Amino acid sequence: MSCCMRDAVALEGRGIPTVILVNDVFKPIAEATRVLLGLPADYLEKNIVWLPHPTSNKSKDVLDSLIDERIDEIRAKLTGKTVAASNGHAPSRTATTKLDAPQTGGSDQALAAARAAIEGLVASLRADGAHLVLDAIDGGVLHGTLRVGDAVCEDGSCIMPAPQLARMVEALVRPVLADVETVEIRES
């Protein structure tokens, strides 16, 4: 998902308007990537067309129908027009938990808040066969563990590398946790 967005941004930078089809399970990764790449707040709404996850196990007729239902949205986003999301509802916010103000205080509470902030990202990773667990906050460092289980790709290369994932977690956690200065994720 992150790579698709980076490809789209590369094309946009060359003057090529680009729309991305994305399975909705990847919304948290899309939002984290948006923040990391410095994209506008409305980038996801204007450039991404969401599809219900999963799509890999659907028949061609079902997949064709999914696109048929969204073609007006695709057209609109290629030409910069405003259109409601194809599910009939306004584009939903990402599943990132936001607190009213950055939290400080007890490490258990802070760790719980961090876990809540990345809940959607964890679900996205799980869809690719990886498991991310935040273990502790120690001296301003948020520690986590990434375990690759049955990855959807044979060699596990589809799973985002831990350093890149740490940056994504940082982008999601730092706005809600004042005590977190950096994120370290180890692969197990």
Added chain:
Amino acid sequence: MSFAVYDPRGVPSPSASPLAKRPPKLAGLRIGVLDNGKEQADVLLSRAAQLLKEDGVTAHFDAKPSFSRVAPSEVIERLSNYDIAITGLGG
């Protein structure tokens, strides 16, 4: 007396990435279709291209070797020759 306190750490703020200007209409445009290689991404993208053809859009298909990596520079260069683009994945 009150005063504002600013957090010196801030948050990551990479330089903003520019977005391309959108065309007013689709008729006559060429669209680059970038398949990321995930299962059935080609089916979804092909259907979109088929429907856009009815709008007068000509599709040019391309692909990248791995969905877990950004597209090679030569693929981006090829797609840059078109007017608009669509890419995607599945899962």
